[in-house]
Amino acid sequence: MIPQEIIRRKRDGGVLEEAQIAFFIEGLTSGVVTEGQAAALAMAIFFRGMTRRECADLTRAMTRSGSMLDWRRADLPGPVVDKHSTGGVGDNISLILAPAVAACGGFVPMISGRGLGHTGGTLDKLESIRGYQATPDEALFTAVVKSVGCAIIGQTGALAPADKRLYAIRDVTATVESIPLITASILSKKLAAGLQGLVMDVKTGSGAFMAALEESRALALSLAEVATTAGLPTVSLITDMNEPLASAAGNAVETLHAIDHLLGAAREPRVQEVVVALGAEMLLLGGLVRDLDEGRRRIEAALDSGAAAERFARMVSALGGPADLLERPRHHLPEAPVTLAVTPQQAGHVRGIDTRAVGLAVVTLGGGRTRPQDPIDHAVGLTHLAGLGAPVGPGQPLALVHARSPEAAQEAAARVLGAYEIGEAPQVGPVVVERLVG
Numbered sequence: 001m002i003p004q005e006i007i008r009r010k011r012d013g014g015v016l017e018e019a020q021i022a023f024f025i026e027g028l029t030s031g032v033v034t035e036g037q038a039a040a041l042a043m044a045i046f047f048r049g050m051t052r053r054e055c056a057d058l059t060r061a062m063t064r065s066g067s068m069l070d071w072r073r074a075d076l077p078g079p080v081v082d083k084h085s086t087g088g089v090g091d092n093i094s095l096i097l098a099p100a101v102a103a104c105g106g107f108v109p110m111i112s113g114r115g116l117g118h119t120g121g122t123l124d125k126l127e128s129i130r131g132y133q134a135t136p137d138e139a140l141f142t143a144v145v146k147s148v149g150c151a152i153i154g155q156t157g158a159l160a161p162a163d164k165r166l167y168a169i170r171d172v173t174a175t176v177e178s179i180p181l182i183t184a185s186i187l188s189k190k191l192a193a194g195l196q197g198l199v200m201d202v203k204t205g206s207g208a209f210m211a212a213l214e215e216s217r218a219l220a221l222s223l224a225e226v227a228t229t230a231g232l233p234t235v236s237l238i239t240d241m242n243e244p245l246a247s248a249a250g251n252a253v254e255t256l257h258a259i260d261h262l263l264g265a266a267r268e269p270r271v272q273e274v275v276v277a278l279g280a281e282m283l284l285l286g287g288l289v290r291d292l293d294e295g296r297r298r299i300e301a302a303l304d305s306g307a308a309a310e311r312f313a314r315m316v317s318a319l320g321g322p323a324d325l326l327e328r329p330r331h332h333l334p335e336a337p338v339t340l341a342v343t344p345q346q347a348g349h350v351r352g353i354d355t356r357a358v359g360l361a362v363v364t365l366g367g368g369r370t371r372p373q374d375p376i377d378h379a380v381g382l383t384h385l386a387g388l389g390a391p392v393g394p395g396q397p398l399a400l401v402h403a404r405s406p407e408a409a410q411e412a413a414a415r416v417l418g419a420y421e422i423g424e425a426p427q428v429g430p431v432v433v434e435r436l437v438g
């Protein structure tokens with residue numbers, strides 16, 4: 001087979017055969033297919049799309065491009081389930097959800113990513129904890145999942161290497177926002193992780209990669225259908241990203257926010273609802289509960305009893321972090337030297353938020369990356385972010401900026417101010433917008 005003939009077929013709107021997709025992905029992994037050819041095929045897919053069958057074939061080929069985890073060997077006394085989010089702002093759900101599900105008898109080997117564009121990454125948040133080992137070897141990863149019930153780590157080079165190569169090419173060729181390519185990219189890693197059930201948290205709204213509900217719905221359905229066809233039962237929840245999910249955005253500040261939630265020191269209703277809704281789905285997929293109502297009650301109980309907090313603490317210390325993180329979180333998380341309140345001139349209610357711009361304010365503070373290899377500043381970020389409908393004004397700030405310098409704080413404050421529309425309070429919809437099953 002000839003790579004350029006495969007590209008030509010897709011370029012002209014044709015449907016690729018399974019063997020052609022497998023050949024191209026094998027070539028991408030071995031180096032026979034060049035970066036230019038992979039970029040050209042990605043662009044052809046971006047414009048021409050793929051049928052569900054082609055997308056499933058692409059997902060399968062990328063899954064097989066590396067090694068696959070087999071949890072049967074670990075002899076776990078419960079189901080292996082996971083959650084994946086398409087990325088948002090103030091989305092620290094994984095830090096609360098994984099230990100909550102573990103406390104209910106599930107096993108969660110969560111392989112997470114770093115921040116991308118305006119969105120934060122779970123891995124960056126955890127790496128704000130001094131000593132946390134985000135890239136343990138497979139033996140330690142397996143041992144922590146087995147003994148604690150959850151481990152949140154970074155992508156290993158061994159799982160779905162074809163995706164790693166293709167993603168890096170897509171990132172620099174404006175071919176990320178394609179439903180079949182996103183579907184195959186996410187699911188190849190999840191299938192290689194040997195899961196029994198997956199819940200997808202597909203974001204919609206001003207802080208999501210797919211801002212329009214129609215697009216989010218199409219992605220949610222594609223993920224649920226392709227995964228379920230490939231033998232991984234999957235449910236997608238579409239959740240709202242028209243405002244930051246938590247009132248904190250940044251790395252250490254979101255970790256601290258998650259710890260407060262786990263300990264019950266402060267529980268924001270929107271964060272609680274997403275954790276409970278996703279957790280109930282994971283327990284149902286894992287056969288640990290009879291229905292979603294029972295699942296919700298179990299997750300709530302795991303949070304209220306402190307069992308979820310205890311699992312989180314054990315996971316952190318098993319992966320090299322401090323044993324007393326929950327007792328002294330501020331001691332183990334970096335703090336920015338400068339804080340600045342963002343105060344609007346006129347009083348009113350928060351009418352609208354450009355959530356993407358809020359995420360970019362964190363990036364400009366140094367809390368995110370503009371290039372994959374960039375280092376980040378874990379201490380900076382935003383807290384006390386006002387949500388939609390909140391009263392704000394000269395005496396009621398929109399947010400608190402945590403910055404490395406006064407100049408950086410001023411710049412971020414101006415960005416946050418520009419991201420907020422003040423006026424009449426809007427109608428605010430539910431945080432869980434829709435549920436789609438494959």
Ligand code: URA
Pocket residue numbers: 086113167176181182183185186
């Ligand atoms: N996350 C991924 O892992 N892949 C994509 O293509 C987009 C988001």
